[in-house]
Amino acid sequence: MALLHRALVAWFVALVFLVLLVLQLDHRTQWSWFLVLVPVWFWDCLIIVLLALHIFSQYFSQDLRSRPWYFCRRLVTLMSPILLKITFQCLLCNRLDSPSSGIALYYLFIPLWLLLLAAIVKLTRILVPVCRE
Structure with a gap:
């Protein structure tokens, strides 16, 4: 999928999601919140498919079969x-x-906190170089 196509799909998904969110928050509809988030889940599924295709194409094009732990x-x-x-x-x-x-709200936000913690660790590892002397 070309960069232009991904950008257009992302903008369209964001637009549809925001319209559904505004309709739900203004109490114009009585839809389920699962239905409001359908565009976001569509985008997530598209990202998962594109990542899987990218990873498996690398697996078959390079010699990653000798390093299965790297692939996993x-x-x-x-x-x-x-x-x-x-x-x-x-x-x-x-x-x-x-x-x-x-x-409880504590349990609700555990996946988000784990996601943010992993992002902070990854960015810290990228931005702070390790001195190996």
């Missing part, structure tokens, strides 16, 4: 943030649809 680590490293985001979205939709569901 790369797959987990690239897929886990999106899966944490989807988990957070599902928990949030469940909480918003039924506030008496019994899910």
Whole structure:
């Protein structure tokens, strides 16, 4: 998928999501929050498919078959943030649809906190070089 196509799809998905969000927040509709987040989940599924195609094309084009742990680590490293985001979205939709569901806010935000912690660690490792003497 070309860069222009990805940008157009991203803008369209963001526009549809924001329209659905505004309609839901203004109480113009009585839709489920799962339905409001469908464009975001569509985007996440598209990203997962593109990442999987990229990883498997690298696996078959290079000699990564001799290093299977590198392949597995790369797959987990690239897929886990999106899966944490989807988990957070599902928990949030469940909480918003039924506030008496019994899910505490602490447990609701655990996937988001893990995602932010992993992003901070990754950026710190990139920005702060390790002195190896």
